Amino acid sequence: MINLKCIYCLSVEPLSGFNTEHVMPRAFGTFEHNFTLNNSVCRTCDTYFSQNLELRLARDSLEALDRIPSDSVSPESLTKLPFTETRLKITEGFYLGLNVRVVLNGEIPTVVPFPQVGFLREGETQWAYVTQGELDNLSTPLPTDIADDGIRIITPSEETEEQIIAILDERGVPFQRRGELASPGTDESDIEVEISGQVDQIIMRCVSKILFNYLSFCAGHEFTHDENFNVIRRFIRYGHVPDYRLVDVSNEPILHTDTENLRQTDGHLVTINWTGDNRHIIGQISLFNRITYRVSLASGFQGVWRPIRQGHLFDVGNRTISGLGVTSLILPNP
Numbered sequence: 001m002i003n004l005k006c007i008y009c010l011s012v013e014p015l016s017g018f019n020t021e022h023v024m025p026r027a028f029g030t031f032e033h034n035f036t037l038n039n040s041v042c043r044t045c046d047t048y049f050s051q052n053l054e055l056r057l058a059r060d061s062l063e064a065l066d067r068i069p070s071d072s073v074s075p076e077s078l079t080k081l082p083f084t085e086t087r088l089k090i091t092e093g094f095y096l097g098l099n100v101r102v103v104l105n106g107e108i109p110t111v112v113p114f115p116q117v118g119f120l121r122e123g124e125t126q127w128a129y130v131t132q133g134e135l136d137n138l139s140t141p142l143p144t145d146i147a148d149d150g151i152r153i154i155t156p157s158e159e160t161e162e163q164i165i166a167i168l169d170e171r172g173v174p175f176q177r178r179g180e181l182a183s184p185g186t187d188e189s190d191i192e193v194e195i196s197g198q199v200d201q202i203i204m205r206c207v208s209k210i211l212f213n214y215l216s217f218c219a220g221h222e223f224t225h226d227e228n229f230n231v232i233r234r235f236i237r238y239g240h241v242p243d244y245r246l247v248d249v250s251n252e253p254i255l256h257t258d259t260e261n262l263r264q265t266d267g268h269l270v271t272i273n274w275t276g277d278n279r280h281i282i283g284q285i286s287l288f289n290r291i292t293y294r295v296s297l298a299s300g301f302q303g304v305w306r307p308i309r310q311g312h313l314f315d316v317g318n319r320t321i322s323g324l325g326v327t328s329l330i331l332p333n334p
């Protein structure tokens with residue numbers, strides 16, 4: 001019987017305990033000649049990652065917003081999610097504060113509201129919106145001093161409207177229908193929307209995992225079993241944080257010829273390299289070439305040096321993966 005070692009938990013299992021792991025989570029595209037790890041990540045780790053790290057990155061992150069053009073996220077699935085860390089809010093007019101998402105209507109980005117309830121408290125002029133997901137969560141506080149006609153229910157269908165009224169009722173907030181609201185975003189005019197998101201540990205662990213997968217794919221899984229990678233391994237798998245910074249977040253482009261505002265591609269960029277002194281291994285990743293994460297994969301590496309300098313573009317549009325010329329990279333310094 002063949003026994004194999006998982007690159008994340010280091011447990012030794014028979015072949016049957018392993019899954020095929022995609023270097024790039026499938027939510028961020030499937031590619032021709034896709035990069036996969038075979039017999040490297042155990043089923044337990046794989047399940048843990050998809051439920052605890054990848055779902056969040058794919059559905060509730062600044063990167064998730066960039067998935068909208070392909071609209072692989074169904075509206076139904078979004079209404080069920082808490083969607084708490086990343087928000088788009090209308091910043092002007094009648095619907096100031098409304099939680100929305102953006103979908104493409106043909107070529108035109110259109111604002112679509114989430115199912116939600118607006119509350120206007122007595123003496124106030126600004127409505128506060130609570131999404132259906134938050135309303136479902138009994139620990140979300142609801143205002144008690146609601147003004148007359150101070151409840152707005154925003155829903156895509158009568159069915160969700162009834163659901164929301166039922167939850168409000170359960171939570172002791174009776175609702176009486178007094179009229180119909182004009183739907184936001186139907187008058188063809190531009191609406192200003194504010195985007196806010198959290199880059200927290202879950203996101204950092206998830207992007208670190210993509211890079212560690214990539215390292216393992218490029219350098220082989222035996223290399224990534226090395227104890228020099230224990231710190232990053234434990235961070236990704238268990239959230240253990242060392243006493244130095246593992247992940248830097250910036251708007252700095254990875255490609256030499258990009259500027260902060262002018263990008264040549266909206267594909268994903270992934271690179272690994274030694275620092276100039278050959279002591280540390282640094283990975284860089286930018287999903288949709290937007291936010292750049294620079295991750296310390298190994299610090300103070302003690303072992304046999306090997307060439308690992310690599311970079312790839314995962315082109316979301318034409319679904320290809322191509323190698324980056326090393327001259328086109330900004331090479332990380334320690």
Ligand SMILES: [Zn+2]
Nearest residue numbers: 006009042045
């Ligand atoms: Zn494992």
